[in-house]
Amino acid sequence: AQKVTQAQTEISVVEKEDVTLDCVYETRDTTYYLFWYKQPPSGELVFLIRRNSFDEQNEISGRYSWNFQKSTSSFNFTITASQVVDSAVYFCALSEESWVPGTYKYIFGTGTRLKVLA
Amino acid sequence: KAGVTQTPRYLIKTRGQQVTLSCSPISGHRSVSWYQQTPGQGLQFLFEYFSETQRNKGNFPGRFSGRQFSNSRSEMNVSTLELGDSALYLCASSFRTGTYNEQFFGPGTRLTVL
Numbered sequence: 001a002q003k004v005t006q007a008q009t010e011i012s013v014v015e016k017e018d019v020t021l022d023c024v025y026e027t028r029d030t031t032y033y034l035f036w037y038k039q040p041p042s043g044e045l046v047f048l049i050r051r052n053s054f055d056e057q058n059e060i061s062g063r064y065s066w067n068f069q070k071s072t073s074s075f076n077f078t079i080t081a082s083q084v085v086d087s088a089v090y091f092c093a094l095s096e097e098s099w100v101p102g103t104y105k106y107i108f109g110t111g112t113r114l115k116v117l118a
Numbered sequence: 119k120a121g122v123t124q125t126p127r128y129l130i131k132t133r134g135q136q137v138t139l140s141c142s143p144i145s146g147h148r149s150v151s152w153y154q155q156t157p158g159q160g161l162q163f164l165f166e167y168f169s170e171t172q173r174n175k176g177n178f179p180g181r182f183s184g185r186q187f188s189n190s191r192s193e194m195n196v197s198t199l200e201l202g203d204s205a206l207y208l209c210a211s212s213f214r215t216g217t218y219n220e221q222f223f224g225p226g227t228r229l230t231v232l
Contacts, residue, residue, distance in 0.1 A: 033218050037223075043208075043225050043226045044121075044223050044224065044225045044226070045210070045223035046223070047220040047221065047222065050218070050220050052218065095218070103173055104215075105163070106151065107163070108153075108160060108163075111160060
């Protein structure tokens with residue numbers, strides 16, 4: 001069963017538009033972590049943000065902001081005033097304890113390809 | 119600080135061969151994880167090594183194996199290659215093991231199986 005769903009496979013926007021990337025997750029744990037990573041054309045995933053399940057405060061970092069809502073199991077990512085350099089594939093990930101004590105699972109969504117057109 | 123390095127960056131093999139990929143984590147990081155990335159399946163977790171011990175394992179056949187050395191460098195081996203093994207193999211390192219750790223990824227090794 002898919003535990004991290006990124007329903008948007010590809011989004012195209014024009015530069016300076018705002019864009020929101022959706023992420024819906026599924027877990028039975030009360031303690032878990034959510035992440036966003038960016039994968040530019042070079043291929044190397046870059047960590048953007050981590051959020052633990054007890055912290056529902058939204059976060060803003062420059063043009064990036066994240067909206068975490070436990071009630072809807074969503075962790076959405078908004079880029080304000082998008083730029084061409086934002087073009088990349090963005091992955092949402094969930095980390096939770098595995099059924100074997102002391103181990104954990106790190107599950108990625110299938111990614112959303114964002115194209116920002118000049 | 120140097121990032122995660124992976125060698126080789128590109129590899130072409132034929133079915134039935136075996137391959138070994140290498141990953142050097144960020145200095146001081148003791149956890150190394152491996153992922154397979156394909157267009158159809160996305161990023162799938164292979165396994166994680168921490169202090170030379172395999173801590174976590176994904177759902178991959180036994181043809182996929184790995185190890186970690188005392189300097190935290192890790193190798194991944196795939197035996198009896200199949201066409202479906204063609205993928206980008208990503209290595210990620212983190213300081214510790216655990217659910218809360220962000221991972222730092224290398225550029226990947228693109229493996230093509232003919």
